[in-house]
Amino acid sequence: MIELKQVSKTFVSKKSTVKALDNVSIHVKKGEIYGVIGYSGAGKSTLIRCVNMLEKPSEGEIDVNGVSMTKLSTNKLREARQNIGMIFQGFNLLKTATVYENIAIPLKLTGIAKTEIDERVKKYLAVVGLEAKADSFPSQLSGGQKQRVAIARALSHEPDVLLSDEATSALDPETTESILSLLLKINKEFGITILLITHEMHVVQKICDRVAVMENGKVIEEGKVIDIFSKSTTDTTKKFINSLFPEDIPTEVLNSLNEQGPVIRLSFVDHSTGKPALAEVAKKFEVYTNILSGNIVQLKNEPYGRMVIHLQGIQEQTEAAITYLEAEGVHVERVNL
Incomplete structure (x- = not known):
């Protein structure tokens, strides 16, 4: 479904050259929730932005649902992105638009008929449990509600793939739980493949089928979540797991x-x-x-x-x-x- 083949990304400035991704290869299967975890600077945000070509890889290939993203023209890339939803840590909502309008405006820009837009907005607001907030503005919503609007907006394009960029890191623990449960529901009911990045092992534990651990732009461990928990080999992975099992033995x-x-x-x-x-x-x-x-x-x-x-x-x-x-x-x- 999503395949990265020997992907590298280098950022070059006048003062420095930074290799954010170094020969990364992962394969996300259709219908699964795949997590990428790493500390700040590991390269995980660059990785997820490369999937829908918000960042163009310096080397390597990226395939999404059989489409080679790295070889598409500008117009074809725009079409391919319609099949890839994305949610962000900062929600990215229009502050002067209502909840309804935040979902409807992107659909209107893609040329969808007004009646279908109305149907989709109402459908996906119901999915995320915010039917009663359609006429509210983002400033009137909690952080969890804002993220639910962002999820409804992403779902309204009816994508096969959903990318989640630290979607819960700005939320309190209780709200995080509710958003993770919603992502599980979406995965199960709609069969959407989810690729998420996080720095919280709890997120991986709760909803992921498989996980890749990143450090210094490389994948240092990858596999089923249960195997990573029980048979981890790297110090970084063990530190993440230990956050769920504090030992603190003198x-x-x-x-x-x-x-x-x-x-x-x-x-x-x-x-x-x-x-x-x-x-x-x-x-x-x-x-x-x-x-x-x-x-x-x-x-x-x-x-x-x-x-x-x-x-x-x-x-x-x-x-x-x-x-x-x-x-x-x-x-x-x-x-x-």
Whole structure:
């Protein structure tokens, strides 16, 4: 559906040259929600702006729904963009236009008949739950309501693809939850493919099927969300995941515990989250288990749990316990300083 092939983007000024994207390749499948996460300056905003050619790549190819965006003429590109909706962090609403007009004006500019415009505006205001706000102005709306108007405006063109550029980063936690639930609803009911960028792992956890982690203009890890959570390999990815699972175990405590037996991090995926694994370990092996931290979160398609524990006992028994846990489908990682 969306494919970036070895895409690079370099910004050149009199004083400097900045490579914002460095040989990036990703493939977003039809009907999925795909997240791109990274810290400020990672290149994620440049990436999403390249998809609809708001930024032209320096190198590489971009295909959207079978159309090679990098090879289109100006007129053809304008047509192709009609099939790509986009929502922004800053909403980008016309301040002097009503909610109704903010959705209707872009449709009018594309030559759609007045009766159809009216139908679409009312339809998509209903989808986002703002039918009663049609005659309100942006200044009379909350941040969440403004973003819902922006989503309705994007949907009114009935695109196959929706791009989300940090759409929830300016919102409070409760409003963020409601917007994420709305994006899930849109994805499910309309089958729209969503590509979103964010710096919040909670957004990825809540709604994404797959995710790419970016750093210094490169994709450093990519895959199913559950695999990234349970089998991450880079420090940057682990930092994002740790934001959902704060451990905060003092160094002195870890050093002391490691002298008495291994400290391990357990990842429980899907069915393994419901198993009494630690209770079985205590029964089967001569070890004492001490839970240091733990939490279970709901990903889009399955639960994921993580726990840090200390196994106290002789090495033969602690190693046997770890082998048992792995056989039960629990991912085990040793916590060493």
